[in-house]
Amino acid sequence: MILNKRIPKASRKRCLESMGWLITVGEEGEISLLHPFSDVHIELPHQNTTVEYTNHQINPLTCFISKAVLSATPSHTSDYLLMVIDRNFRFLSFWRPGDIRWTRVTWEGNNHRLVQNDCDRIPLTRNLEEISDADRDVTYGTRYFQVFQVDLAAVKMTETKELGDATFFLGANASLSVQALRYPRIKPNHIYFTDDFYETYMSYKGGSLDMGCST
Numbered sequence: 345m346i347l348n349k350r351i352p353k354a355s356r357k358r359c360l361e362s363m364g365w366l367i368t369v370g371e372e373g374e375i376s377l378l379h380p381f382s383d384v385h386i387e388l389p390h391q392n393t394t395v396e397y398t399n400h401q402i403n404p405l406t407c408f409i410s411k412a413v414l415s416a417t418p419s420h421t422s423d424y425l426l427m428v429i430d431r432n433f434r435f436l437s438f439w440r441p442g443d444i445r446w447t448r449v450t451w452e453g454n455n456h457r458l459v460q461n462d463c464d465r466i467p468l469t470r471n472l473e474e475i476s477d478a479d480r481d482v483t484y485g486t487r488y489f490q491v492f493q494v495d496l497a498a499v500k501m502t503e504t505k506e507l508g509d510a511t512f513f514l515g516a517n518a519s520l521s522v523q524a525l526r527y528p529r530i531k532p533n534h535i536y537f538t539d540d541f542y543e544t545y546m547s548y549k550g551g552s553l554d555m556g557c558s559t
Contacts, residue, residue: 351380358406361518364419367412367426373405377418377426386418391430393445400431413519425496436494436501449499451492485554489535507533516540534558 353376357368366378369391377386391397391408402408409428416424418441425440437446491512492501511524511531515538524532535558 349380351378353378353383353385354380358409360409360412362412362414362426363417363518365414365417367409367428369406369409371404371406373408375409379419382419384418388426388439389443389445391446394430394435394437395446395448400434402431411519427494438496447499449494449501451501451503486537486556489537489558491535507535509533511536514538514540531557 351366354366354368357370360367360369364379366380368376368378370376373391375388375391377388378384391405409430411429413427414424415427418424422441425438427436427438428446429435430437430446436449438449439446491504491507493504494501509524509532510521511527511533512535513520513522514535522530524530524534537555537557539554541554
């Protein structure tokens, strides 16, 4: 079923979704939470309140946030936070009701070492009629995940290799975590993922084929 609905407050803004709410980012860098059906609108701190904003500014300003996830729905509680990935996948920041600026989460580690994990991979090849011989073997795919546990009190995160009973579902838009015990057909301590490489939707025939489950 498709519902066509005008949402004036989302006009000319980039919209991300979490728990039925829209996270909107405007052309002037303004950010807000918007419920598309009740029209409840919650103003959030401007993106220029993030740490070292002037050193990492992104144009257009609507692309400042690449991912946003709510810990709980504002429709049911005021005890929630909004976590975002900002500045072109560089940093992790969060906001809680009452905050006047975004709080940066820092990584408690010695370096940016990447840990290789085995993952199911479905390669994607471009339309051979549209590319040269030199490009015929071009593929892409997810190779590994890094998982971090966030300590909100210390605003630090540490790397972990265990999800326990949790299962993550990741993609280009909304992401979520569920307890596998509640869903017998879901594997615990696994990550299910779908394609988030936007360029392939235009550059590759079909696109959106990088999906699978971590092992």
